[in-house]
Amino acid sequence: MPEQASQDRRGRRGNAVKWAVPVAAVALVAGAIGAGPVIAAVQGDPVLPGRTAEQLLADAAQATKSGLKPMSGTVMQTASFGLPGLPQVPGMGGTSPAALLAGSHELKVWYGGENQVRLALPGRMSESNLIVNGDQAWLWESDANKATRIKVDGQALHGGAGEAPKALPTATTPQQLAQELLRETGADTVVSVTNTEKVADRAAYQLVLAPKDASSLVREVRLALDGETFIPLRIQVYAKSAAEPAFEVGFTSVTFTPPAEDNFTFTPPAGAKVVEQRLLDTPAAERGKVAQEKAEGLKDRARTIGDGWTTVMELPLSEQDLKGQAPKARGDGPAGQDANAIVDALLKSAKPVSGTWGSGRVIQTKLFSALLTDDGRLLVGAVTPEKLTEAAGQR
């Protein structure tokens, strides 16, 4: 029956063609997933008018001087330092310090003016909010159903604001500031500018700072500035060993329109715990003060070796200090436990090294190395372990 056979064959061929539909569907979906980069590639990079690093820095300084524009957006922070043996913490919703060392974190930002800021940290079925409106500030934690009213001391706030400009170089015009900054960094840094970056769907300039010294673990630091407003949109730190940034904070979406007023009004919901706190009494401020005092104490005993990108910090610190201090200083809270777990995990993964200066253990991550010597010194820097051991010898 030749006719029957040919019909069968035709039917089979038709059936084979039908399977092309699911294949096409998969291709369609895969294409849609990959479409973003492709469309961006087809459209070509946005090209902004060319600017030198100096002009760009001057523009940025000018923009900061005249105050930020009202805006709102979503900020994503991603860290992958490559800490060896770090206990894994799921990325979403973690608020412990350890959680911020790995994974991605999303933060929503509303900025209505100098005195109107709202930050929201969304988690699974929870959200933390910090709302600042004029001289009122609220911290809302949905997990604990708790609203904390933070009384801002007007004086303290203004005092803090007044101090900030002093820390900056003593230039008076943005142009001078830019020149001064470039002169300072120029010695050990290669500065370049690209005008084809795109961040959060906005054309942006990118300032690339790359260390000249080969022993630095940092390949480059990239700072993207909005092409229109010159507001920093993203900062990325690239390590020498990886193609992906080791640390990144940037907008994933941003709009420069004033956010709705009700973003900044907060009334504690019925049934919520309401706590009043003065800004200076908050545990965080207290901890900050303690830490600051401690840091100042350390500063006297600490010394730096080298300068620029390859500065190595030397602190008198032994293993006992590391292990003993963490729980006592922070109580038995989860933060203390986390810190301890990290110290333990890090020490376990450290590699023993020795030299004419003695012996110790070294830890290398993508971005920095730390050397804990047996004679009680801790050397830290964004440099290779070889550079660290070299520095350890410079007594």
Added chain:
Amino acid sequence: MGAAGGGGPVAPARAVGATRAWARLLGSEMSLTFRRPRNLAMLVVLALVPVLVGIALRTFGGPDEGGGPAIFAQVTGNGLFLTFAALSLLVQLLLPVSVAVVAGESIAGETGAGTLRYLLVAPAGRTRLLAVKYANVVVFCLASVTVVALSALLAGLALFPAGPITLLSGGTVPLSEGVLRIGLVVLYVAAGMAALAAVSMALSTLTEVAIGAIAGTVGLVIVAQLLGTLPQLSALQPYLLTHWWNGFDGVLRDPMATDEMGQGLLAFAAYVVIFGSIAWARFTSRDITG
């Protein structure tokens, strides 16, 4: 296929007739699904769980600070939160299982029982038959999610105080808007279940044993959830169907965060397109012997 469809529509009123035939086919499928004691029993179980959760929370109080998901603590303060708590609980396994049972059964069950051949004799065409069966399953998805939400809503209102809803962001919306937001959650979760139903239906066309398709679907759900919990595989998460089912907490934020739900809906659509086309290719090309 012969001219076996006796009461089929005649040529002049073809379009109207086709719609009517479609509706009639869907109607008969639905009456089969919703009259099956097993399916009704599943819906009753789904309706009972929120009530039990509500009674447990009423009797023993909410979880202490820090213990258990925060959403359960909210329930004791406002009954409306029982719907969100119940849905986020049931969307993990019980809802997917009941959807898998109905969808996995849809083709393989007929093949296994030998009734598919008779269905195909009618001049409906395999494509239309598949579409009708999928539409039927989607209706079941919507029905089961609605049953959970309604039962949780009623239980919550009966057992706990109700009033304006406190959003996760700390804002407050009136009760009526809260109910409206629950409606959005129901639609979102039903869409997620409809995506699973497409997977289950594709499996159903590949086997002649209904239990194989059902077990396969449930197995996939469990594997996907397992993969979703491994932090090392976090890059895989956006591609897992299960990752998006719980993503409805955006309705409880202020302003409503629709971005994650939008992405979830796109993921659901992608699953429906891929597995729907697999089901279609398989169903329209294979030999029906059963």
